[in-house]
Amino acid sequence: MILVRDIRLPLSAGEPQAFEKALHLARIPRSKAAHLGVARLSVDARHGQPKLVYTIAVTLKDEGEESAYAGASPCVAIRGKTDLSVQNGTQRLPHRPVVCGLGPAGLFAALLLARQGYKPIVLERGPALDERVKAVEHFSATGELDPNANIQFGEGGAGTFSDGKLTTRIGDELCGFVTEVFLQHGAPEEIAWKQKPHVGTDLLR
Ligand SMILES: Cc1cc2nc3c(=O)[nH]c(=O)nc-3n(C[C@H](O)[C@H](O)[C@H](O)COP(=O)(O)OP(=O)(O)OC[C@H]3O[C@@H](n4cnc5c(N)ncnc54)[C@H](O)[C@@H]3O)c2cc1C
Missing domain, CATH: 3.30.70.2700 (Alpha-Beta Plaits)
Structure with missing residues (x-):
């Protein structure tokens, strides 16, 4: 670009x-x-x-x-494309790799493992999104907190109820890789070039 x-x-x-x-x-x-x-x-x-x-x-x-x-x-x-290369180990894993948590870190860890040919198992303490949305609405209405299903915990991790700002000041070239993955999965094209990219809660969920 x-x-x-x-x-x-x-x-x-x-x-x-x-x-x-x-x-x-x-x-x-x-x-x-x-x-x-x-x-x-x-x-x-x-x-x-x-x-x-x-x-x-x-x-x-x-x-x-x-x-x-x-x-x-x-x-x-x-602005060039990010060249993300992963160094593989030399010994065969005795079991499938396990990723703990299905927030952004877990999602990308699992994605990279899968792209390297592994079959990661992702453990997530909270429920799938639909159930999580109901738990958050229930909390808003009653104040009763489900410790496993709330704004922080459940499928998608802590940012699932955010408005999807993709800005960061870290300047790491891996940010380009994250953007490319979002684009491959249907994010609006403009996140590739906008200075303050944003995906929107409706797309996040
Ligand atoms: C309301 C809100 C709005 C936000 N808005 C933005 C934004 O617009 N832009 C932005 O860049 N950042 C935003 N953030 C911050 C962003 O969400 C976090 O930086 C990001 O989610 C961190 O990712 P993570 O994968 O490290 O952890 P998390 O997203 O916290 O994911 C951790 C996952 O692990 C699970 N887990 C926890 N304990 C266990 C266990 N014992 N076993 C199994 N699973 C477990 C949790 O349920 C969760 O799904 C927002 C955060 C919040 C709360």
Whole structure:
């Protein structure tokens, strides 16, 4: 993905103008672009007339060509795909691997194990989601807490009742891997380029 930053436009400008300027700055022929999206939009009101400041994300039809545009302008940055390689052990496991907890950590641990050819067993103390939702509604209505089925415990883990913010400040390249897995499982495409991506409670559940 190519990010074109610091695209300054008058307040009256819309996304089409921002896309045009991004392609112009990065010297990308329009015919080569597969997708354009707004990664970030802010207003700079510090000097005279306020300006819209866009960051535009561009994906090329041939993603292999993207690095060639890195030097087109200081505003251009390339965001590559995460190369996640796992080092396998040398001895055969005597039993199936066991993952404890079906929150995000457990889900991704189980996914990686499965992709390596294992058949992980996931142990989860709480119930499946439908039952969990009922337990949370019951708690809201009566104040009676089920210690195994609540906002924290059950299928999906602690974030299942969140609004699905995917922002983090850790800057780890594995964040790209997590994003790719969400996309493979039906998350909205925009989480790939938005600065503050979000999946929404309706999709989480
Ligand atoms: C209301 C709320 C909103 C949130 N919103 C966001 C957000 O928008 N964005 C964001 O990035 N983060 C958010 N978070 C934080 C995020 O949910 C956590 O960082 C994340 O869930 C941690 O993942 P985890 O897998 O380490 O642990 P958890 O999600 O806590 O998963 C642990 C799992 O283990 C199970 N478990 C516990 N004990 C046992 C046991 N003895 N045996 C078997 N299973 C067990 C639990 O039932 C649970 O399913 C939110 C958290 C909450 C509570």
